[in-house]
Amino acid sequence: MLITSRSAAEYRAMFDLTAGELAAGSVLDCCAGGSSLTAETAGRVLAVDPAYALGPRRLAARVLAALADGDRIISAHADRFEWSWYGDPGRRHAIRTAAARAFLTDLRRRPGRYVAGALPRLPLADASVDLVLCSHLLFTWSDRFGLDWHRRALAELIRVARHEVRLFPLVVQGTGETVPFLETLRAELHGLGHRTRLCPVPYRFQRGADEMLLVERAPSQ
Numbered sequence: 001m002l003i004t005s006r007s008a009a010e011y012r013a014m015f016d017l018t019a020g021e022l023a024a025g026s027v028l029d030c031c032a033g034g035s036s037l038t039a040e041t042a043g044r045v046l047a048v049d050p051a052y053a054l055g056p057r058r059l060a061a062r063v064l065a066a067l068a069d070g071d072r073i074i075s076a077h078a079d080r081f082e083w084s085w086y087g088d089p090g091r092r093h094a095i096r097t098a099a100a101r102a103f104l105t106d107l108r109r110r111p112g113r114y115v116a117g118a119l120p121r122l123p124l125a126d127a128s129v130d131l132v133l134c135s136h137l138l139f140t141w142s143d144r145f146g147l148d149w150h151r152r153a154l155a156e157l158i159r160v161a162r163h164e165v166r167l168f169p170l171v172v173q174g175t176g177e178t179v180p181f182l183e184t185l186r187a188e189l190h191g192l193g194h195r196t197r198l199c200p201v202p203y204r205f206q207r208g209a210d211e212m213l214l215v216e217r218a219p220s221q
């Protein structure tokens with residue numbers, strides 16, 4: 001799996017986030033990879049990813065390699081992507097490169113905001129952040145992680161969230177197909193008292209990926 005880098009602008013679009021929502025409370029980015037949401041919010045957002053255990057040198061090599069690998073995948077599968085949000089491949093490359101550089105700089109400046117951890121067990125206390133953002137792990141990698149892993153990963157993201165979890169995208173990477181067990185998991189969450197909604201988002205890139213899953217945590221849990 002590539003350790004990709006996305007900017008705060010991409011996160012705002014993927015999660016239909018307002019500046020107010022980002023500034024209002026504590027936010028967790030899991031899995032953050034080489035993204036610059038933490039850097040661009042002056043460390044307000046806590047970043048978690050298992051790749052942080054690699055250490056700065058190996059992590060930097062993987063993050064920078066992912067920029068070129070991502071470009072190669074996109075040009076080899078041009079039919080899977082649309083450009084209305086980025087404009088063109090050059091602009092996307094520039095945004096991703098700037099995000100990777102901002103991440104690597106901030107990693108040295110604020111190492112304590114980058115925590116090594118992997119779903120489905122995060123090194124965080126119950127209800128320790130207001131909002132959890134999860135981009136490009138659950139659902140998109142459902143060809144690698146199955147229903148039971150998703151069930152445990154979702155439970156863990158909800159455990160650490162005081163209010164809300166947002167997940168994007170909801171389609172399988174590569175094929176863009178819908179995830180067969182998404183509705184099963186939503187029904188299970190409803191049974192536990194959580195509320196979920198599929199919400200349209202302004203971000204466009206992978207064809208078919210135009211909504212996020214928003215989970216509102218049951219108040220008493």
Ligand SMILES: C[S@@+](CC[C@H](N)C(=O)[O-])C[C@H]1O[C@@H](n2cnc3c(N)ncnc32)[C@H](O)[C@@H]1O
Binds near residue numbers: 005
């Ligand atoms: C495709 S990248 C997404 C990074 C970033 N959120 C983005 O949208 O560009 C997927 C990330 O998931 C991380 N990852 C892999 N397995 C994980 C797990 N079990 N728990 C949390 N993160 C994981 C990888 O290290 C990688 O950085």
